[in-house]
Amino acid sequence: MTPLRLVMMGTGEFALPTFESLYTTPHPVVGLCTQPDRIAPGRKTQHPNPLKNLALARGTPVLQPPSVNAPEGLASLRALNPDVLVVAAYGQILSPELLAIPRVAAINVHASLLPRHRGAAPVAYSIWTGDTETGVSIIQILPALDAGPVLSIVRTPIDPRETAGQLEDRLAVLGAALIPPVLDRLAAGPVTGEGQDPALVTRCPKLKKEQGEIDWSETTRQIDCRVRAMQPWPQPYSYLHTADHAPQRLLILAVRRVADGVTAPHGQIVRADRDGLWVQASDGVVEIVTLQPPGKRAMSASEFLRGHPLTPQCQFGPEGVV
Numbered sequence: 203m204t205p206l207r208l209v210m211m212g213t214g215e216f217a218l219p220t221f222e223s224l225y226t227t228p229h230p231v232v233g234l235c236t237q238p239d240r241i242a243p244g245r246k247t248q249h250p251n252p253l254k255n256l257a258l259a260r261g262t263p264v265l266q267p268p269s270v271n272a273p274e275g276l277a278s279l280r281a282l283n284p285d286v287l288v289v290a291a292y293g294q295i296l297s298p299e300l301l302a303i304p305r306v307a308a309i310n311v312h313a314s315l316l317p318r319h320r321g322a323a324p325v326a327y328s329i330w331t332g333d334t335e336t337g338v339s340i341i342q343i344l345p346a347l348d349a350g351p352v353l354s355i356v357r358t359p360i361d362p363r364e365t366a367g368q369l370e371d372r373l374a375v376l377g378a379a380l381i382p383p384v385l386d387r388l389a390a391g392p393v394t395g396e397g398q399d400p401a402l403v404t405r406c407p408k409l410k411k412e413q414g415e416i417d418w419s420e421t422t423r424q425i426d427c428r429v430r431a432m433q434p435w436p437q438p439y440s441y442l443h444t445a446d447h448a449p450q451r452l453l454i455l456a457v458r459r460v461a462d463g464v465t466a467p468h469g470q471i472v473r474a475d476r477d478g479l480w481v482q483a484s485d486g487v488v489e490i491v492t493l494q495p496p497g498k499r500a501m502s503a504s505e506f507l508r509g510h511p512l513t514p515q516c517q518f519g520p521e522g523v524v
Contacts, residue, residue, distance in 0.1 A: 203389045205229045206285040206306060210253070211270075213237040216370055217290035218252045219378035220311050224288060225260065227382045229389065233282040235265040237293050271297040279303050286388060288381065289343060298345045306388050308343040310350070311377040313370065315357065316341060317398040319406040320348035325373065326366040327406035330431035332423065335359050336369070338377035340384050342395055351395025353387070354380045365433040409436055416440040418469035418518055421485045422459040429457050440469075440518045449521050455500055456492035463487075469519040474512035479503035481518055 206229040210221045213236045224231045234257040240249050257264050263282070267275030270292075276299060279287075284304045289296070290311035301308050314324035316339040321327075328336040337357040342350040356376050360369060387393050414436040416425055432438040433455065441449040466472050466482040473480035479490045494500040 203228075203386065206385060206389050207232045207283060208286050208288055208385070209233040209235060209279065209282050209284040209304075210257075210288050210290075211235045211292045211296075212253055212288075212290040213251065213293050214291040215252065216313065216374045217292070217311070218256070219374045220288065220290045220381055221253050221256060223378040223381050224385075227385055229286075229385055231257075231260070231262050232284065233263045233265060233279075235267070235270060235279060235292070238266045238268055270294050271300055276300060276303070286385065287343075288385075290377070295347075296343060301343055301345065307393075309353065309381075309384065309388075310341050310343050310348070311381070312339045312341055312348055313373045313377065314406075315339060315355065316348060316352055317400070317403040319404055321406035322408040323406045325370045326409055326431045327404075329360060329364070329366055329369065330427050331404075332427050333360060336373070338373050338380065340377070340380050349398060351397050353393060353395040354384050356380060363430075365430045367434040411436040414438050415520070416454055416518070418481065419484050422457075422483045422488045425483055425488055426457050426459065429454055441521045442512075443517045443519060444512065445515065451496060451521070453494040453500070454490055454492075455494060457488045457490055459486055460489045461487040466514070467517075469517050471512055471514055471516045471518070474507055474514070474516070476504055476507070479507060479512070 208224050208229050208231050210224060210231065212221060234253055236251060236253050239251065254264055265278045267278060269275055279300065280303055285306045287304045287308040289308060312324065314328060315337045319327050335357055337355060339352050340354040341352050344350040358376060414432040416428060416438055429438040438454050439451055440454055441451055443449050460480060463486060468482055468484060470482045472482055472487055480487045481490060490503045492500055492502060493506055
């Protein structure tokens with residue numbers, strides 16, 4: 203087996219276990235292509251880039267082109283003479299010209315059971331849509347988004363209390379374990395993956411901030427799925443309306459179903475005492491378990507109620523409508 207020259211393309215925490223796995227293989231890592239350093243909004247320090255730190259520690263050349271598809275970005279990748287591009291959470295669409303650079307293949311670590319959840323936010327959508335199972339697919343990259351043949355796949359159940367952030371951390375490790383054997387197969391000769399069924403394709407575009415707002419007319423299960431799917435971003439929230447104060451935007455970080463049936467308008471508080479903060483949904487009542495007021499730490503509902511007594515006349519809903 204002739205070793206393959208590998209270039210990693212990735213930026214976020216999800217990509218780190220995959221990048222680490224490349225150094226466990228007999229294939230040399232000849233470069234890292236990652237996003238340019240950026241200053242966090244409202245801060246003076248740069249966003250940490252754990253992949254860049256690892257590459258520098260290993261003596262691996264680091265490329266950070268503003269646009270990897272621009273002539274300068276393409277030229278810098280060609281200079282590394284890669285056999286395989288390994289892509290995970292890179293953050294830019296790769297052009298056909300770029301995909302033609304590696305001698306053998308460009309492969310991607312995608313956090314879903316393709317063809318389900320093609321797009322930028324597969325982990326969040328797997329929870330938001332109520333899936334009970336997800337996984338990681340290693341695909342050969344084609345110009346069409348996430349449409350390439352599947353070279354390897356791993357499945358895992360979704361824990362009913364798991365947030366998108368927690369699930370993504372697990373999937374990052376599961377996906378990284380698939381990469382070394384895939385690379386060995388590519389080094390041994392031509393590899394034919396399994397084609398995706400176009401009839402089973404679903405889409406998961408990038409999340410928008412407003413999708414974090416809880417819709418209390420949804421079912422208790424839908425509300426729970428949204429709350430877990432929107433963490434760590436864009437964060438699930440709702441506005442608390444009381445008689446004597448302006449609407450207060452609260453992060454709603456954990457809920458659970460406590461009762462069936464409809465006894466009050468959607469979003470109305472039906473109980474607020476030391477034993478629970480209950481809110482009416484379309485098919486039953488959910489308990490708000492954990493929440494976070496503006497500028498405060500996350501806290502239990504009972505802690506919040508000690509400083510903010512509420513009555514059943516109070517209500518959750520959109521900022522300008524109750």
